[in-house]
Amino acid sequence: MTEPAPGIELRLQLRRTNFALDVALSLPAQGVAVVFGPSGSGKSTLLRAIAGLEPAARGELRIGGETWQDAHVRLPPHRRRAGVVFQHAALLPHLSVHDNLRYGWRRAGAPTSVMQEWIDKLALGPLLARPPATLSGGERQRVALGRALVCQPRWLLLDEPLSALDAERRAEILPYLEAIRRETRIPLLYVTHAVEEATRLADHLVLLEAGRVRIAGPALEVLNRSDLPLALRDDAASVIEASVLGHDGHGLLRLDTPAGTLHAHGPAHPAGTRVRLRVQARDVSVALSAHADTSVLNIVPAVLQALSPLPNGQLQLQLQAGGLPLLARVSHQSALRLQLREGLAVWAQIKSVALLV
Structure with a gap:
């Protein structure tokens, strides 16, 4: 060896x-x-x-x-x-x-x-x-x-x-x-x-x-x-490694991740190419059910692991989606209306995925 x-x-x-x-x-x-x-x-x-x-x-x-x-x-x-x-x-x-x-x-x-x-x-x-x-x-x-x-x-x-x-x-x-x-x-x-x-x-x-x-x-x-200063920045994000599944010809990639298939705009990489994604907390919202009548393409099941207050009055949610860590940010009012709590099954709605080639 x-x-x-x-x-x-x-x-x-x-x-x-x-x-x-x-x-x-x-x-x-x-x-x-x-x-x-x-x-x-x-x-x-x-x-x-x-x-x-x-x-x-x-x-x-x-x-x-x-x-x-x-x-x-x-x-x-x-x-x-x-x-x-x-x-x-x-x-x-x-x-x-x-x-x-x-x-x-x-x-x-x-x-x-x-x-x-x-x-x-x-x-x-x-x-x-x-x-x-x-x-x-x-x-x-x-x-x-x-x-x-x-x-x-x-x-x-x-x-x-x-x-x-x-x-x-x-x-x-x-x-x-x-x-x-x-x-x-x-x-x-x-x-x-x-x-x-x-x-x-x-x-x-x-x-x-x-x-x-x-x-x-x-x-x-x-x-x-989630316990480091990076997670408290305005641009706090989760970083994900993914594999390219395909490309639709209009600039949209299909990506295989531990959380399931995600879509992101980017160059037409060959299938199998390994890429890195950055999902900002401010681009992730949560719902109690999956909605089909939405323009959001990336909706994955997740479990809410923790809620932490932020200095700006919002709450930061720590999610696990298929073993993949995600961050989301919501208002206190939204957390009360949805009765968010640790261990709750939710749907993470990812509005934008940054493809880091």
Whole structure:
């Protein structure tokens, strides 16, 4: 039997006048680990400490059995083989795109084939002769990704790489990030405060608060925890993995989920494609019987497990639908009229399903 690849183990501390970072984590050596949290929680500081860019950071860091830092070893940044992409691409303005790529590639001593591989995968060919000043924000970030990847990094570190982009440019970059996750064995550490990015990309999710780990674990488990701050946000949602059953030709997918068949608008993926869905609590209502005379397509049987008051005067309902956790939000008046209580069998009416490709 093949032994699993060694994972990533870290324990890093950094103390400043008004802030202390103290993080211990065990992460998989493949897939995307998303570090999520509010501004000031220490996300970027943690990433910089991993990259060796925080000289005052102390502790241990091992990836795949290789020690980058401990009481006796402290590899400088250029020897850690960590590819780093920041919020702003920081390309060398006097060099063309091609020469920006070559700059990192030559220093790393990577094979020629690696350069061409990432030029092709990131669709950089048409940009190679252009200077960075002529690129869009999305194009600059693609070049920054390529510059990091042609160095054959052991770990790819991304510090809010989409936060400076508009929605159209973010949508342009996300498929490339998903392709990196899908087609390579390079682990990614992805820092963000955007729940949409965390929901779409994360295999493993780390919730950071005030320089410490609040919780870390498989992404869907953490995202669907009802006792965490994510569940209290205005955009609180359940995250579901599903398999494509078919497409109606009008932009509507049929999806197989543990709760039954759901419908969502999205691209015509082939049958069997695994996708991730995000169902916001504000888009879920409940009824005591199933109604056929409604425009709502997604109506599934569920059991009400808990009712919790929210600061805005509403109630948040925790539902189980075929073993699938769902959140719903209703008014106190609706809860009284329907006599909602724990253990009650209801029908969850899902008005909108966001397909996260």
